[in-house]
Structure formats: C-alpha cells, structure tokens
Amino acid sequence: MNKTVVGILLSGGLLALVPWLGLPAFYESFLYLICHWMILALSWNILSGYSGYFSFGHGAFFGIGMYTSAGLAANLNWPFLWTLPVAALLAALFGMLLGSVVFRVKSVRGELFALLTLAVTFIVGTVVLNTRIDGGPGIYLNAVPVPALGPTPSASIFLMALAGAVITLLLAYYVHASKLGVGLFAIHDDEDVAEVLGVPTFSYKIMAFGISCALAGLAGGIHALFVSYVTAGEVFTITVPLTVVLMSVLGGTRHWAGPVVGSVVITCLMYFFTAGNNPVLGKAAVGVILVIVILFLPNGILWYFVNRRKSVLSTKPAHISVPSVSPFISHGEKAEEVQVISRVTNLQGEPKVLLEVKNLSKAFKGVQALSDVSLQVNRGEILGLLGPNGSGKSTFINVVSGHYPVTGGQILLEGRQLDGLQAHQIAQAGVARTYQIPRPFAHLTVLQNVSLVAMFGANALSQEQATQEAYEWLAFANLRDKADVLPDELNLHQRKFLELARALAGRPRLVLLDEVLSGLTPSEINEAIELIRKIRDRGATIVFVEHVMRAVMALADRVAVLNHGKLLAVGPAQEVMKNSEVVSAYLGGTHV
Amino acid sequence: MNFPSFNLLSQAILSGIFMGGLYGLIGLGLGLTWGLLRQINLSHFGLVFVSAYLSYHMATVWHIDPLLTLLILPPVFFLFGVGMQAVMSRFVISPFNSLLVTFGLTVIMESAIQFIWTADFRRLETHYNDQKFTLGSLFIPVPELITLVLAIVLSFSVWAAMRYTDLGKAMRAMAEDGPIAVAFGINEKYISRVLAGFCAAMAAVAGVCLALTFTLTPSQIFSWVGVVFAAVMLGGLGSPLGPLFAGILIGVSEAVTMVVTAPSWAPIVSFSLLIVMLLLRPGKF
Numbered sequence: 001m002n003k004t005v006v007g008i009l010l011s012g013g014l015l016a017l018v019p020w021l022g023l024p025a026f027y028e029s030f031l032y033l034i035c036h037w038m039i040l041a042l043s044w045n046i047l048s049g050y051s052g053y054f055s056f057g058h059g060a061f062f063g064i065g066m067y068t069s070a071g072l073a074a075n076l077n078w079p080f081l082w083t084l085p086v087a088a089l090l091a092a093l094f095g096m097l098l099g100s101v102v103f104r105v106k107s108v109r110g111e112l113f114a115l116l117t118l119a120v121t122f123i124v125g126t127v128v129l130n131t132r133i134d135g136g137p138g139i140y141l142n143a144v145p146v147p148a149l150g151p152t153p154s155a156s157i158f159l160m161a162l163a164g165a166v167i168t169l170l171l172a173y174y175v176h177a178s179k180l181g182v183g184l185f186a187i188h189d190d191e192d193v194a195e196v197l198g199v200p201t202f203s204y205k206i207m208a209f210g211i212s213c214a215l216a217g218l219a220g221g222i223h224a225l226f227v228s229y230v231t232a233g234e235v236f237t238i239t240v241p242l243t244v245v246l247m248s249v250l251g252g253t254r255h256w257a258g259p260v261v262g263s264v265v266i267t268c269l270m271y272f273f274t275a276g277n278n279p280v281l282g283k284a285a286v287g288v289i290l291v292i293v294i295l296f297l298p299n300g301i302l303w304y305f306v307n308r309r310k311s312v313l314s315t316k317p318a319h320i321s322v323p324s325v326s327p328f329i330s331h332g333e334k335a336e337e338v339q340v341i342s343r344v345t346n347l348q349g350e351p352k353v354l355l356e357v358k359n360l361s362k363a364f365k366g367v368q369a370l371s372d373v374s375l376q377v378n379r380g381e382i383l384g385l386l387g388p389n390g391s392g393k394s395t396f397i398n399v400v401s402g403h404y405p406v407t408g409g410q411i412l413l414e415g416r417q418l419d420g421l422q423a424h425q426i427a428q429a430g431v432a433r434t435y436q437i438p439r440p441f442a443h444l445t446v447l448q449n450v451s452l453v454a455m456f457g458a459n460a461l462s463q464e465q466a467t468q469e470a471y472e473w474l475a476f477a478n479l480r481d482k483a484d485v486l487p488d489e490l491n492l493h494q495r496k497f498l499e500l501a502r503a504l505a506g507r508p509r510l511v512l513l514d515e516v517l518s519g520l521t522p523s524e525i526n527e528a529i530e531l532i533r534k535i536r537d538r539g540a541t542i543v544f545v546e547h548v549m550r551a552v553m554a555l556a557d558r559v560a561v562l563n564h565g566k567l568l569a570v571g572p573a574q575e576v577m578k579n580s581e582v583v584s585a586y587l588g589g590t591h592v
Numbered sequence: 593m594n595f596p597s598f599n600l601l602s603q604a605i606l607s608g609i610f611m612g613g614l615y616g617l618i619g620l621g622l623g624l625t626w627g628l629l630r631q632i633n634l635s636h637f638g639l640v641f642v643s644a645y646l647s648y649h650m651a652t653v654w655h656i657d658p659l660l661t662l663l664i665l666p667p668v669f670f671l672f673g674v675g676m677q678a679v680m681s682r683f684v685i686s687p688f689n690s691l692l693v694t695f696g697l698t699v700i701m702e703s704a705i706q707f708i709w710t711a712d713f714r715r716l717e718t719h720y721n722d723q724k725f726t727l728g729s730l731f732i733p734v735p736e737l738i739t740l741v742l743a744i745v746l747s748f749s750v751w752a753a754m755r756y757t758d759l760g761k762a763m764r765a766m767a768e769d770g771p772i773a774v775a776f777g778i779n780e781k782y783i784s785r786v787l788a789g790f791c792a793a794m795a796a797v798a799g800v801c802l803a804l805t806f807t808l809t810p811s812q813i814f815s816w817v818g819v820v821f822a823a824v825m826l827g828g829l830g831s832p833l834g835p836l837f838a839g840i841l842i843g844v845s846e847a848v849t850m851v852v853t854a855p856s857w858a859p860i861v862s863f864s865l866l867i868v869m870l871l872l873r874p875g876k877f
C-alpha cells in the first residue's frame with residue numbers, strides 16, 4: 001500500500017477514537033459537519049474539478065440520497081444502515097441517467113452544464129415537494145433508531161460520516177491516480193482532442209458523474225439522520241452546490257485533496273464566526289476572507305502551497321528518479337529493430353493496402369466539403385495530400401480520424417470499417433493525427449501529454465509503461481529536457497514536435513499530419529522532414545497535408561490532389577504536378 | 593388540476609408578464625456583465641437588494657418619493673460598479689472564480705443589510721400601492737406597471753445603444769475578441785468600467801422596483817438567483833432584449849402553472865423549458 005492510502009486510513013482510524021475520549025457531544029457534531037462537507041466537496045470535485053464540468057446539481061444528488069434514506073427508514077422502517085447503499089445507488093443512477101442525456105449534446109459545457117444541473121435541482125425539488133415522497137410537511141426521523149456504532153447517538157452519526165469521508169478520500173485519490181483520472185484531466189483541457197487521441201470521453205464522464213453522485217447520495221443519507229427532519233425547501237436549494245463549489249475552489253480543484261482543505265477551512269470559519277456574539281459580523285468576515293483568498297490564490301490554497309514546495313524542490317540540482325536518456329534511446333532502438341523486423345514479416349502475408357477510402361462524402365449544411373473521394377493508402381508509404389485552401393484536406397483528416405461523422409461512403413483500415421465508430425475507437429484501432437495549430441493539454445506537463453496517448457492508444461499501456469514510452473518519444477522529438485514543463489513554455493516549433501510525439505506515442509499504424517511544417521523556419525523544416533522520415537522507418541504509414549512543396553517533393557511517395565472536395569489526381573509527385581487540371585487548380589486555368 | 597375561468601387565466605398571464613418584467617430588469621445587468629465581461633456577477637443580486645433597502649429607507653425615513661430615488665441611486669451605484677471593476681481588473685479572474693468572489697461580496701452585502709435593517713420583513717408602503725385601475729375586467733397594479741415599463745424602456749435603449757452607438761459597437765467587438773479589439777484601438781479598461789458601472793446602475797433600478805412590489809428580507813437574495821439565471825441564459829448571454837423576453841416567458845409559464853395546478857408546482861415549467869432549450873438548441877446560447 002502506498003503512503004497516501006496508509007495516511008488516510010490511519011487518520012481515519014485515529015479520528016474514530018474521538019467518541020471514546022469523553023469530550024462534549026459538541027465536538028462530535030462539529031467533526032461530523034467537517035466530514036459531511038468533505039464528502040460533498042470531494043465528490044463534487046471528482047466530476048467537476050477533474051473533468052471541468054462544473055455541476056450546480058449537487059443539491060439534487062445530495063437530496064435524493066437524503067430523501068431515500070429518510071423515506072426508507074422513517075416510513076418503511078428499514079434499519080438505517082441498509083438505507084445508505086440504496087441512497088448512494090439511487091443518486092448514482094439518477095446522475096448517470098442525466099449524464100447519458102446531457103453528455104450527448106456536445107455544446108452543453110461550462111456554464112451551460114452548470115445551469116442545466118441547477119435547473120435539474122429545482123425540478124427534482126419541486127417533484128419531491130409535490131408528490132408523496134415529501135408530501136409537503138417533510139419527513140421526521142425522530143423515531144428512527146440510530147445504529148449503535150459508538151457510545152452515543154451523536155458519536156454513531158459522526159462515525160458513519162467519518163467512514164464515508166474515508167471512503168470518499170480513497171476514491172478521490174484512486175480516481176486521481178488512475179487512468180480514469182488522466183482521461184478526465186484531458187477532458188478538462190480539450191475534450192475534442194482527448195476523444196481523438198483515444199480517451200472514451202462519454203463513458204468516462206458518465207463514470208465520474210456516477211461516482212460523484214453516489215458519494216453525494218451517501219452524504220445525504222447520513223445527513224437525514226443528523227438533521228432528523230427533512231424538508232424540500234431546505235434541501236433543493238442553491239446553497240448546497242454553492243458551498244461545495246466554494247470549498248473545492250478555495251482548496252484547489254486540481255489536487256485530489258484540495259476540497260479537504262477547503263471544507264475544513266470554510267466549516268471552521270462558518271462555525272467560529274457565526275457562533276460568536278455577533279453572527280452578522282461573522283458572516284461578513286467569511287465573505288471578506290473568501291474574496292481575498294480567491295483574488296490572491298486563484299488556484300486554491302493547496303495548489304499554492306504544493307507548487308511553492310515544488311519550486312523550492314526544483315531549485316535543487318539533483319532531479320529525483322528521472323532515468324537518464326541513453327538507456328532509453330538504446331532501448332528505443334532495440335524496439336525499433338524488432339518493429340522493423342516484424343513489419344517485414346508482416347508484409348509478406350498482409351495485404352498491401354492499409355487505408356481504403358471509398359466514395360467518401362462530407363457535407364456541412366449544404367457545403368460539400370468532400371464529394372465522392374476514393375483513395376487507397378499503401379502500407380508503409382508517405383502520401384502527400386495537396387490542394388488549395390478550402391479544398392477539403394483538413395476535412396479529410398477530420399473525417400478519417402472520426403472528429404466529424406461521414407455523410408456518405410466508407411473508410412476501411414485493413415478491411416475494418418472505421419466510419420460510424422467514435423473517434424476514440426478509431427484512435428484505438430491505430431489512427432493518430434496532429435493538429436495544424438497545436439492543441440496540447442494546457443494543464444498537463446509535456447510528458448503527461450505524451451504518456452496519456454500511450455495509455456489510451458492502440459497498445460493501452462499501463463501508467464509506468466506509458467511513461468517509459470513517452471520518454472522515448474520525447475527523446476525522439478528532441479523534447480526530452482522539456483518533459484516536466486507545461487506546454488505554455490514551449491515555442492511553436494517545439495509544440496509542433498510535441499504534437500508529433502503525442503501522435504506517435506500510441507504506436508499508430510496510420511499517422512495523419514495536418515500541416516506540421518507551417519510557420520517553421522527553413523532549418524526547422526529540414527529537421528522536421530528528417531523526423532517524418534524516421535517515423536516512416538519505424539513502421540508507420542503517413543498521410544500528410546502540406547503546403548511546403550519542398551517538403552512534399554522530398555517526402556511523398558505519392559501525392560493526392562484535392563480541389564473543391566473532389567479528388568483531381570493521385571500518383572507520383574512529379575507526374576501529378578504536370579497534370580493540367582492540377583496546374584489550373586493551383587494557378588488558375590485559361591478561361592477561353 | 594383545475595381549469596380556471598378565462599378571467600382568472602388572463603389575470604394570471606398579466607401578473608406573469610409583470611413578474612417577467614422584474615426578472616428581465618434584474619437579468620439585464622447580470623447578462624451584460626456575464627456575456628460581455630465574462631464575469632458571473634452574483635453580487636448583482638446583492639446590489640439589487642441594497643438598492644431596494646436604500647429606497648425603502650429613503651421613502652419611509654426621509655420621505656422621499658420612491659420614483660425620485662430612481663434619480664439618486666443609479667448614479668451612486670454606477671460609481672460603485674466602476675470602482676468594483678477597477679479592483680477586479682487588477683486580478684486575472686476566470687468566470688467561475690468571479691462567481692465565487694462576487695458570492696463573497698454578496699454575503700458581505702447580506703450581512704450589512706441584516707446589520708442595518710435586521711432580518712425582519714420590510715414593506716415599502718407608498719401611495720403607488722393604492723393606485724390601481726382596471727382595464728376591462730383586469731386589475732392592473734401601478735408599481736408592477738412601472739416595473740414593466742422601466743424594463744421595456746431600458747432593455748430597448750440598451751439594445752439600440754449596442755447596435756447604433758460607437759461605444760456599443762466597441763463593447764460588442766470587445767466581447768467577441770478582446771485582444772484583437774484592443775489591437776484595433778479600443779480602450780478595454782474604459783469600456784469595461786463603463787459597462788460594469790452601467791450594470792450596477794441597472795441593479796439600482798431593479799432594486800427600486802423590487803422595493804415597490806415585494807416585501808423585503810435579506811435572506812431572500814439567493815432565492816432570486818435560480819430563476820434570473822434561467823432568464824439570462826435562456827435569453828442569451830450579453831443580449832439586451834433576451835432576458836426580458838425569457839423573463840416574461842418564465843413569468844407567464846409560472847403564473848399559469850400556479851392557477852392550473854398549485855403554486856408549489858410553479859418552478860417546474862420554467863426549469864423544464866430551460867432544460868429542453870439547452871438540449872435541443874444549444875447553439876443559440
């Protein structure tokens with residue numbers, strides 16, 4: 001077990017001793033409140049902090065749990081502990097159902113998602129209030145026996161919340177460190193790119209939503225017993241989500257433990273200021289502190305301290321446990337040999353054609369971006385895709401990589417049908433792409449940007465393997481010494497190479513390059529041309545869109561020319577360039 | 593369900609329109625800062641209530657006509673908005689952090705109100721409350737009518753200003769792409785301050801209307817957030833006319849739900865409508 005898990009379990013165990021210390025019951029309820037808010041804030045953060053989908057619906061999920069437990073325990077006389085799993089389950093089901101509708105609509109992101117979840121809260125609240133679930137007067141739990149976990153009822157309730165908080169912390173930590181967490185952070189930065197690189201964005205969001213709601217439901221279930229009177233007007237409000245958002249943001253949403261800091265700080269502030277002689281002034285003080293903290297520490301308290309510590313660490317010359325470059329390169333070359341060999345052996349039995357595009361069409365509301373394009377890409381070749389601006393080159397890449405669905409026609413990779421698949425499935429089938437304007441994940445380091453693809457690409461490596469693989473590809477793209485910086489610090493040339501490394505880390509069979517050379521200086525172009533050759537030598541097949549003719553002539557085995565969405569000519573570069581249609585498409589024909 | 597008489601139904605629709613006017617008036621400033629300055633300004637609600645209490649105070653203690661406070665409060669609030677923007681612009685604030693900062697401000701305002709006027713209910717009693725007239729069989733309250741007229745006049749003036757004046761065009765350009773607009777000579781600092789000030793002044797106007805038509809208590813500040821957010825987003829962020837129309841749509845749907853079923857069902861229509869709009873035509877926002 002690792003240190004963090006031990007730490008969580010140990011502090012949970014120590015806190016569980018509090019009820020036997022003989023302190024006044026006040027301490028138990030105070031600690032209960034901290035645990036309660038901790039569960040809510042951490043669970044909110046698993047969806048909203050990690051993936052960037054800010055939810056204002058926590059009141060609804062929390063409330064569903066609350067009413068489930070209250071209804072089952074008070075009206076149906078279930079033993080209270082049995083109601084908690086049901087509360088969590090119902091909340092999770094509701095969240096996943098909601099997610100499966102909402103996440104299908106691509107543009108419901110950011111504030112629209114926040115608004116939608118807020119609206120859901122009010123609707124659930126209205127339904128609960130007006131149906132037999134609440135019925136108007138609310139539900140009293142005075143008669144519900146409190147499960148005897150501790151010496152007193154208040155101790156028992158505290159112990160339940162403590163157990164919930166420990167479970168939540170472990171889950172938050174586990175998700176953060178897992179593949180799911182990596183995928184969610186990628187979604188946070190650029191969802192479209194994440195999908196194209198192989199992250200199953202839809203199911204990941206649903207999973208995160210489910211976990212988040214289940215925990216909120218659990219917190220709600222326990223809270224029903226704590227307040228012992230449940231009423232819709234108090235539950236389905238904007239106060240719960242606002243407090244939760246506040247706690248998470250105050251602590252820091254990008255760190256798994258950020259909400260812990262936030263919930264402890266705000267619960268203490270609320271208590272100490274409002275319990276004093278002058279509650280109104282206390283409330284104002286909470287407001288002032290909030291304003292100041294968020295203005296001066298916009299990434300949260302924890303983020304600030306962690307990063308300060310990091311910057312102190314990084315000034316030390318010795319870098320911790322980063323493997324030296326050379327073994328990787330030799331390792332990489334070995335891998336390369338193996339790959340080349342396997343490629344040769346593969347070539348004998350397998351068909352020559354890797355990608356086959358049949359009668360491909362793509363229309364955007366009447367604009368025919370691609371019409372009836374049929375094209376074959378052979379295994380191991382470099383195909384240049386040419387054409388004037390607006391001729392459909394980028395659309396071709398977007399359609400083949402699954403970013404846009406096809407309007408008509410077929411795309412086959414080694415006979416396997418790609419059209420109709422989701423972008424991440426296409427990526428996992430072995431198709432990778434780069435973007436003309438680099439789109440790195442801004443909050444992930446250069447290394448993480450690349451290792452993510454190794455994890456989610458065709459090979460689905462484990463995290464450690466993916467990191468090794470990423471170091472190799474960074475060395476390949478001459479970015480080895482930039483591994484730990486954020487993409488912001490790279491210049492254009494380095495960003496383009498990062499795009500390349502990222503596309504390659506999944507070991508794709510087909511690489512689609514969208515104008516990797518645009519904006520580079522002549523010497524950088526030479527470097528890039530060499531790099532692209534090396535990529536092919538490693539066994540990938542390349543389709544590249546390019547305007548730099550020198551590079552096209554140097555690299556392409558064949559070129560294909562598009563104009564107005566139609567394929568004009570395919571063949572060896574020298575030949576195609578003499579084609580009269582191609583010449584007139586580029587230079588304008590004689591209008592006789 | 594019960595089917596109300598025609599008269600009851602039309603009276604409900606009318607009161608829904610009046611309610612929608614207030615939603616639109618509160619939403620006007622909120623939507624402009626949200627859409628054009630990318631700030632989700634929760635303190636807009638705080639300002640509305642501060643203004644409402646001030647006009648209550650002026651009317652009951654100093655015996656100033658509430659409509660006269662419309663001349664005093666907006667300029668003062670304008671200055672406050674300018675000052676707030678001047679402070680905010682010194683920090684890099686993401687839209688969600690702006691939500692939190694302004695939440696903090698709202699809590700401060702709520703405490704201030706509670707400190708000065710206590711948490712008791714306050715009702716502004718003016719001679720406007722007694723002035724009512726009927727149109728056919730419909731009963732028309734004057735304070736609500738004033739609110740609606742103000743909402744319509746202000747929304748349309750903002751719309752015209754955004755469309756036809758240089759300042760309005762500059763604001764729209766800035767919202768579209770700030771850095772580019774600045775590169776073409778637009779004074780971002782000046783414009784965003786004017787805009788923030790204007791929105792605060794709008795909050796003052798809405799506050800006076802709120803005091804004229806509602807009983808005040810500080811804890812009610814947050815009960816307006818949900819429905820006004822809905823009106824603003826339904827109407828379109830940064831749109832001057834959107835919140836008014838969306839507000840009226842929500843107000844009417846609420847009022848009709850209330851008479852057809854029970855008052856407690858009121859939120860369901862407007863929020864379902866909002867969700868359906870979000871899911872079906874999200875591109876319009």
